[in-house]
Amino acid sequence: MTVRGILDTKGHQVVSVALDAKLFAAVKILSQKRIGAVLVMNGSKIEGILSERDIVRVLGEKGASALDEPVKNVMTAKVITCRERDAVSSIMETMTSGKFRHIPVVENDRVVGLISIGDVVKWRVAQFEREQEALHDYIKTA
16 A cells, blocks of 8 residues: 555645744644644745654753744754655655654645554554455355
8 A cells, every 4th residue: 555545544634833933832733633743834845844752852951941942943854755656664664764753745846744653553453454354254255
């Protein structure tokens, strides 16, 4: 299966913030939407990604005063992306080896979605269940 299959199931909604948004505002968005990361955008261009890990790191370093910082000072600037046609197994390997949990999906220089490791795991579990059911059906008819 490809990344497109995950997006077709979960949707293409992407939550983002501007470079100069305050960290507090981004934290509020993460909390309200119950998500683990937001893209940091400048128009339609990805400038970075802000994850819960970034927030915990800066709070550990600077304390609560970090909440007044712009997200551009806290975000991860090096963002790995994928395409809709990429294999889910490949994305899982990329996320695992890179030790990150969110990856934007980009087509023709446009962000079309964001998938998490949770989305990938959900897909893998569903795949195993389908295989188990197929094997069970095969054994019944043999």
